[in-house]
């Protein structure tokens with residue numbers, strides 16, 4: 048049996064015709080950038096994340112970059128973040144001229160709040176937690192630390208649209224929440240897209256200008272900026288996909304619950320906490336002999352990934368950052384493996400994946 052990690056084809060007939068219809072509607076009205084579908088999507092996302100404003104942009108990278116910029120974070124400033132994320136998180140900080148400083152992670156692979164404290168200096172301006180793999184960080188602790196030291200909190204919710212912690216959605220905890228809606232994400236466009244949510248008037252107004260060349264009212268330029276507007280077609284697709292999003296999450300969560308039970312004797316996995324909802328952007332297991340397991344799965348037609356390796360502080364571009372606190376992350380990254388768990392996975396496929404992992408582990412014991 049072949050089990051891909053991710054299958055980005057759109058083959059379901061009903062989905063295809065619904066998406067084609069959404070695109071045709073955009074063709075009919077002709078407002079191809081920031082058209083009415085963008086505004087409607089922004090309103091829905093703001094409501095779902097319990098925020099006053101949402102600003103559609105063209106990627107998660109720009110959502111982060113523009114938010115940090117709108118907050119005036121720049122040269123000489125430091126932003127504390129996790130070492131475990133897609134490199135865009137650190138790049139968004141560095142592109143603004145600020146320095147990313149990498150704290151540690153917990154066993155559940157989200158940012159360790161206590162590891163932030165020794166890294167705080169007079170240069171620290173903000174904390175940027177990443178809700179890694181669709182699990183919201185311990186935001187009550189992170190927010191308390193940030194408030195104590197006078198730091199802003201910006202959430203990277205790129206992997207966590209719809210995730211909840213103690214009844215509150217990802218994106219509702221910090222000054223702003225930044226989402227990627229690129230085609231690999233759970234809430235996915237068919238290309239590139241992103242969004243920022245916030246309650247703050249000035250931040251929203253600045254973002255609104257920054258996403259289009261710093262123009263206010265489309266005419267007067269207040270800031271030097273580039274073009275980062277959201278395509279209407281992507282918003283139209285996202286709007287349709289949002290209608291079915293709870294169903295998609297139910298499938299992912301059912302795969303995860305199956306793995307949590309089937310693999311509990313051979314792998315360490317993050318258990319969902321009470322009154323929280325993980326969305327399983329990836330299903331990550333921690334095992335001994337990770338590389339050998341990866342090879343074994345590949346030999347049996349199962350694609351798995353190590354996300355995100357190398358850790359950001361080990362990337363050549365960030366290797367010279369000195370004040371990091373990432374010991375546990377370095378241990379965990381040697382043991383982590385992301386296995387197929389997308390909504391397109393079948394029950395037979397997930398059983399096959401679990402059986403091969405069990406087979407490998409039992410053969411070695």
Ligand SMILES: Cc1ncc(COP(=O)(O)O)c(C=O)c1O
Nearest residue numbers: 106107108132133135205227229
């Ligand atoms: C945690 C995280 N941050 C930022 C990004 C950047 O988003 P994008 O690819 O939409 O620019 C991604 C995804 O790629 C991500 O997973």
